[in-house]
Amino acid sequence: MCTCLSSVQAGILNAVTSSRPDLAAMIGPLGRTLFALEAPILDAHGLAMWAYAVLLNLDDEPVRTQTALAEAIGADKTRIIKILDDLTARGLIERRPDPTDRRARLLSLTAEGRRLRDATQAAIQAAEEELLSRLTPAERETFLQALQKLL
């Protein structure tokens, strides 16, 4: 799976020195933990991480340009092309030229793509729930809210 998110930002760990550890020193390792958690699930569903990211960001909106999609998932536009090729070949997404601007490609999920995405996400979130079960319901809610605020 993604060895990167990880890899790069992941290396910063606890400081024993200060009153609190660096935020990045906690987010990084947590990201790696999640990555390790999801890797086998994605693998079982036949999806690489970036492919899953693509499926996640494709929803009912039939529109969008590849560059915008790449930017949305934090990737380079050149990086997702082979991923899109593969997803298209597998019938999970559809890529057709925009009638109003034939340079652009309109991206959309196929029914099968949606099915695979939802099944994969259900499995991933189930695994995440196991981790989140360490928190009390109140903590859990505040934690998730805070995360969204920080984005």
Place this chain on the structure above:
Amino acid sequence: MCTCLSSVQAGILNAVTSSRPDLAAMIGPLGRTLFALEAPILDAHGLAMWAYAVLLNLDDEPVRTQTALAEAIGADKTRIIKILDDLTARGLIERRPDPTDRRARLLSLTAEGRRLRDATQAAIQAAEEELLSRLTPAERETFLQALQKLL
């Protein structure tokens, strides 16, 4: 700075489908945000990310083997060697053979290394505080507690 952590695990973003986004879809981008936040600070202090991670994990314990240190920061043992070489050459850490096992190297911070580490960490945490200011004090406390629980 680290383009990797980020890079790899970072790509998963919001799902519009489910009741909550994937945890990884929030942790990843947050990690990238933090990475972008810290990169200029680390650069200004003359530290690469892994070098900073090394300094953070070296404290008063004068002991430890390189392999253990590498594992602690989530790196490969072969990956930190050049980093340790550089830190040693700059007088920020000390690396001396363990008298009881001459295969191993005892790693420790120098006074200057500690000074640089603390100054860098202060700057980084100050930047992080700015981000955390989006949270209420209660949210902030719960969020940080929850993070530590999840590690």
Place this chain on the structure above:
DNA sequence: TATTGTTATACTCTATAACTATA
């Protein structure tokens, strides 16, 4: 034989630049 540190090699990931086709 196993382990620490090291080096060298190969592999993956990522970004850069250059090309095409449209506009």
Place this chain on the structure above:
DNA sequence: TATAGTTATAGAGTATAACAATA
């Protein structure tokens, strides 16, 4: 001229394997 998509190339980052020294 500028933009969307694509391709090819080069670079950075990472892991694998092999080596020397010590246990």
